[in-house]
Amino acid sequence: MKEITSFGHGGDYNPEQWLDHPEIIAQDFEYFKKAHINTITVGIFSWAQLEPSEGNYRFDWLDDIFDRAEKQGINVILATPSGARPRWMADQYPEVLRVDENGQRNLFGERHNHCYTSPIYREKIQAIDRKLAERYGQRSNLVLWHVSNEFGGACYCDLCQNAFRHWLKEKYQTLENLNKAYWATFWSHTYTNWDQVVAPSPRGDQNLLGLNLDWHRFVSDQTIDFYEAEAEVLREVTPDIKITTNFMGGNPDDEHVFFDLDYQKFAEHVDIVSWDSYPSWRTDNKSSVQLAMNTAAMNDVMRSLKHDNYMIMESTPSQVNWHPFNRPKAPGMHRMGALQEVSHGANAINYFQLHQSRGSSEMFHGAVIGHDLRDDTRIFKEVAQVGDNLEHLQPALNAKAYPAKVAIVYDYDNMWALSDVRNYASQTIKYWQTIQEHYQYFWEHDVPVEFISTSDELTDYKLVIDPMHFMMTETFANKLKEYVAEGGTVVGTYITGQVDERYLAYIGGWPQALHDVYGVEPIETDTLYPSQRVAIETGQASTQAHDYATVLEVDQATAIAKYTSEWYADTAAITKNQYDNGQAYYVGARFDSEFMASFYDALVTDLDLQVPTAIHKTDVAIHINVRADEQASYYFVTNFSDVEQTFTVTTPMQDLLTGTTVGVGTYEMSAYESKVLVK
């Protein structure tokens, strides 16, 4: 397959909005040069321009863009236009419009609002995809397919309901199996006919937990199936061109990474992972250091999907227009953020958008070229600087993130299950935030982390952290057991191992494998109100847990922290169990990050998890991330704070961006400054 041979710098470009202003298009290409733009992503939302009426295609304007790009050595990422259908299609084929959970069909409007099941929509998209592939597949500057845009959402039309029934029949084979899986005897919900299956709805069922979960799985699978319908045509016509679709990064305050789709499954279908990254720098509820940690975690999530380098498919040079408060980045922040993403494995920094749209909902979203049409603003200049930096980074192109010895389990089924759990307190479940709290320690100490799915191998890692694994299959419990038996170290927490993959409770207590590994049995969970605390003591320290405290019966394990309040005072809060060649820690309560740091300090030393380095920092505000290949290690050193920080170099290195040598000594970094040092 055709490889992309340089760091990408560019982004979404919609020249079809300016066809009556050729001078603007010409100027855009001049500005691309100045901004070191080497990639444009075209065709997103262009269906109405590409097929103005049914079967009547119009490619002249796009040919011209390919030509212009080619002329100045710009790569093209070509999008399929399924993100938004033309009005004529909604008029002629209403089935392409989504139906909501109440059964009401949408009118034409917005974007991403087509039925993923509709045979007609699939037929239409395949037709135009084929045309695009045939026409542009041989273009030398076509480097990547960008299928549709930010997939998400669900449709509840009859076609989808039928597809769902079909999916369930495949899975359960018999109604008896379905009834058992859904515990349908409860509230007389026994299905006696497949046609009785209907997606969850405010008008119908919302409490059949198994149904709710299967619906999430189906929506995800059906979306991937739609993607595959597009990819199939592209693969057939242009087998050499890689295919991606842009995933979404969500917000660090969310309770989960993007909720609608199982990206761990979806990633198997793309040739390279790409995603849209919009951290809310300068927010009022976290410092830039805290936000950098959150952004690092999301980059690691995305890299971990294929355990490989990836692309930033969208980002903003300045502000967005859909946050509650839309703040521009401060000077230096854009470069800081871009280099941070490269340090985690991103090989492209693309923008939404290269040229601001003049009207409609995103007219004020940040862009490389704004309404002012100027190339001398600080934002334009900061974009150009990033482009220039990326050119200097070229030697690091094939270097990959330094191999992690720490894995954190993140599981989509579990995420969906936890979002629907009624056993604790929905407002304090916070699955993703909890994972980030565990991650924080490692980020602050520059220890690389991989986020793994339950299908991933565990044996690559010295430490596996498996927080709040509420819905856990017996298969995975056994995998953990083997991993520990063979010498691995695992950290598990409260709210783990309660239900199987059908959302049925484990009967008779924990799965045996978990009991064996952890050497304890969770008996009760005390769910705390936000203002409530439970006291805890280790030998050395005392602290207070919040939100959750598990009452444990200790079997073979040793208590390394005990509760000192409530009726379970003097019982174990954290335990350690030697199991065969490995060890397993069970953290029974939710702690603050300070306490968890002391917990992980010991583990990191014990397991020798620190990356060897010749760069030493004095504050967590500086983060050091490493990409490495066989030739070299690239140390990305960044000051994420808004004040000066220092770091010390103990072996001479090269500064890749400036070409200067960095000798042994102590260096100052100004706010938001980034360096890339090579050894």
Place this chain on the structure above:
Amino acid sequence: MKEITSFGHGGDYNPEQWLDHPEIIAQDFEYFKKAHINTITVGIFSWAQLEPSEGNYRFDWLDDIFDRAEKQGINVILATPSGARPRWMADQYPEVLRVDENGQRNLFGERHNHCYTSPIYREKIQAIDRKLAERYGQRSNLVLWHVSNEFGGACYCDLCQNAFRHWLKEKYQTLENLNKAYWATFWSHTYTNWDQVVAPSPRGDQNLLGLNLDWHRFVSDQTIDFYEAEAEVLREVTPDIKITTNFMGGNPDDEHVFFDLDYQKFAEHVDIVSWDSYPSWRTDNKSSVQLAMNTAAMNDVMRSLKHDNYMIMESTPSQVNWHPFNRPKAPGMHRMGALQEVSHGANAINYFQLHQSRGSSEMFHGAVIGHDLRDDTRIFKEVAQVGDNLEHLQPALNAKAYPAKVAIVYDYDNMWALSDVRNYASQTIKYWQTIQEHYQYFWEHDVPVEFISTSDELTDYKLVIDPMHFMMTETFANKLKEYVAEGGTVVGTYITGQVDERYLAYIGGWPQALHDVYGVEPIETDTLYPSQRVAIETGQASTQAHDYATVLEVDQATAIAKYTSEWYADTAAITKNQYDNGQAYYVGARFDSEFMASFYDALVTDLDLQVPTAIHKTDVAIHINVRADEQASYYFVTNFSDVEQTFTVTTPMQDLLTGTTVGVGTYEMSAYESKVLVK
């Protein structure tokens, strides 16, 4: 009728969920013995198992349960299955599905969502009820019918709309009467045809106050009518078996007791009151003592419905799964709560659920037998202890709550009217909380209280408290007047006597009877924002009122407190009126509980309301409640706080639960401890 001859201990049991696990059912019955379970409630939500397809009944599994129960002396409460219909019925007869207030029919789903009017639903439920009665009516261990489950909600289908019109025609006879009652000339709402009557809807009328109120009344009446349709069959086939349906207790933070149904009316149709009690122990917004007071109030409400002993039909041994935070009870709390309810007149402590369901929405609701299938957990043991205690309480079975001399009026029409009133501030109406604030004093001083409806006799009481009686009929105003004339004492408050039963304002000021009784005329109500206060002074003390301050014109009454701020400074805030042989207090403003305590202190002394006792407490955290029959008085002494408390006994008594003698002296009670002392 067949009487239940022991305190009940048991609850909802759904063996139909475990028919493919006979070993679990067998184990359940073993565990019932260990837990002193003497009652099971079966058949709730079992329709799909009892009638898997139309007219095809299946009773084998239920026969077996009756047999097993009989074998170990367990009573059976048999539920009719109307709480949830089977899927086949929704498929074949869509009219059984409810329609929402916007006119959209529900899909199959959830529970309690059938149309109460549908002739087909009534026909189907009567058929299966008859089958159940015929098959199990002669079973020696059948002790009670449990009709449906937690009735509530409304349906807006055409059948219901027609039934509503019919109900209105019966009530108003002519459109002219209807138009007058609804003041329909306002906004040109005059009805010229009965078919124009439609239930309140966001799409139609929401401000016809009379219509809104009549709709509440109709929904309540129609639900009772549905209950009667079921009860009629049961009475016919099994005239000796009592019938109940489980009422709901709501949350102490609610603005009203269960809103949908007039339990005061409904109670006339059941043979014994039963209800579902789920106090939120260990909440963050009140102490256990405060919550005990709220729970006491709700128990008194339920006992007062028939002024007789009652049953707890549902409760949890540990946690629920539908609170925002689902906390387990602390050790001792379950027993404390169970004995509290017995002390108010409960003759049964039943659980939802005896065995946790393995899946679906309530899979994590607390249960006697949990997913761990263990009988050695603290929760199981605490349940068993309650069972054991109830056996020791047997002598007290026919004792009733000590007769109250204090009555608080709680009226459903008034509750509905206040929930829709636009004269004050909807967020500070707080009818039920206000009633609890009055109740608090008496609970803290162990003075029994009865909650009465406007139909109840007043003459049984020395003191009648009638707070916020906004919608008051002239009949009741006259009843109050006669009661006071004959020597009674009444306490009324702000927001009283504004509208008649049609929701029409009284013209020309207060009903004459109120003016006579209180000797004042309310002129204006000053509605305060939450941060605002009005100053008040009695001769002895000064305080501040919040929320509401009535400006009064004093006629024959005497001011016993006066405002000292606002333009109404120096006018009466609280008045006392001697009317004939009795006296009437008008409390014009809303006060804190400390001030009200000083107010009621005087009244309790004056009217000699204290119950004679040989047990003396030192803190309100201890509560003493008395059940008595001709033979003995049973003193339930409970420490509701989480710290040790003491009480003193001045006459030797017996400890009913331990059989020991309790001599004169001072005793310590640990946190949450309960004793039952007999004299």
Place this chain on the structure above:
Amino acid sequence: MKEITSFGHGGDYNPEQWLDHPEIIAQDFEYFKKAHINTITVGIFSWAQLEPSEGNYRFDWLDDIFDRAEKQGINVILATPSGARPRWMADQYPEVLRVDENGQRNLFGERHNHCYTSPIYREKIQAIDRKLAERYGQRSNLVLWHVSNEFGGACYCDLCQNAFRHWLKEKYQTLENLNKAYWATFWSHTYTNWDQVVAPSPRGDQNLLGLNLDWHRFVSDQTIDFYEAEAEVLREVTPDIKITTNFMGGNPDDEHVFFDLDYQKFAEHVDIVSWDSYPSWRTDNKSSVQLAMNTAAMNDVMRSLKHDNYMIMESTPSQVNWHPFNRPKAPGMHRMGALQEVSHGANAINYFQLHQSRGSSEMFHGAVIGHDLRDDTRIFKEVAQVGDNLEHLQPALNAKAYPAKVAIVYDYDNMWALSDVRNYASQTIKYWQTIQEHYQYFWEHDVPVEFISTSDELTDYKLVIDPMHFMMTETFANKLKEYVAEGGTVVGTYITGQVDERYLAYIGGWPQALHDVYGVEPIETDTLYPSQRVAIETGQASTQAHDYATVLEVDQATAIAKYTSEWYADTAAITKNQYDNGQAYYVGARFDSEFMASFYDALVTDLDLQVPTAIHKTDVAIHINVRADEQASYYFVTNFSDVEQTFTVTTPMQDLLTGTTVGVGTYEMSAYESKVLVK
């Protein structure tokens, strides 16, 4: 046209609610005398009484009211009944019912809920309007038509959708123009057929900013068109009788004045502006002085619509019943508020309602005659006092508000555009509050202000304040330029001049005229979270800006304040530009009122904006407003605070309300006191 020859005092009267209580109607008219009521507004919501069934009119009761009014010299304002249709009409012609934005047709209910487009509704209302005009047009006491009531809201039925398409065709002529205006290429929204145009809907488009804006414009135009359909009949039959409709004043906490309708356009169609004024006196979030300022602003808005005297068509003597907290006014407040409105140009103080309705949603809204039917309450007496005062004010009837030299621009298109803007932070846009913050200074210093539309002449003013003029036409930008060139002074702010009237961004930066006038170019807007601040310094003072800070490139202007924090530290925050004969200030950030006061202090002195007066106050709690005609100036002096204040008179004057002379000296005013002094 017939002029109204005295200050009006009266209000909405609905005797049709009391036709079966003639004694109450008789008593009402007696009470009118006592309360100095000289006007009644009848017929509002009376359609069901006037036309009880289709084509069957009944006027006898209204004839009687006209007779009674005539007998005691009471003027009649006659309303057309379109505010609420009778039930029979909804039954027979469902098209008269509105359809909501989801496409669902309403049921009969509430009021103001008819389709403005329906030909049948127009036919029916024209028929009854004609009957009313023919029957009562010659009545000597008919002084004004009151068309419908509080127009507002929208309908989305097919008739309206078609009318909208028609309106768009008129405006844009071609689909190409429409597509360009809506930037429809974005997200493939290109229209290829006029039938594809659908109003914004949650089910369809909500982000086509141009469509959203045009829909607001259309709804406003179509409502005016409906009004015109009624007015046309009235003008034809009774050409001498003026016509009005009652506008709404909204709440000072709102982000805009009444949102649904462009009152600046609508005002061209009425003969006199009238509006409904309900300030929330005694609220908890502002002092009475602050609220007086807000109320003053709204009165000035209403006067400015026609730059002429106007009427208060509704107000309450005491409380309303639709605020979250419904507080009665304190003694004196009603008179204070009534005279305040007169001082701004109101020639009538009317009430909703003269007699409280006995039932339905507004049964507890304040009224002159309450349910108590008393004429000796403080509220009745305060109403009577206002009536008496208005009689004494008779000499001032034709005096008008003192001519303002300060204009504040308030533009409806801009209001709608800002309500939909996605560039900043929707919760801090606060267009109307911002305008009030500018207004506050002038009010506190008794400097008259006129609110002008973009169509108004600027040359009448010495100072034009043009805040947050986000959507500004080039025409208006040029108007500003000419105004300044000719010597005017303008103050503009952040968030100005971003889009044209189509909601398309200006390309290439600011419109040239703005750049010329202000001598600066805005480069970036820093949108702050509520807790964030930016530091600023003038030569003399330092302060902090909140919400918004514009980064400016300064061209010809001079910086008079600079930022001292963030990356734009040391750049201009406020600039002053001499342009030709005038000057232009650009206020780049949002400041508190204290800072703006220092800014305006200089301008007021500079431009000599103070009104000459012989009355001097010592506190902003006293406000002095002037009405003047050729004969005299009437100084309305009011103490809006709840404590005593003083003012000094330096030339002897007359007290118009008492007839006494007010000599040179210092005078005390009690809380809420008002005086009218004449020179």
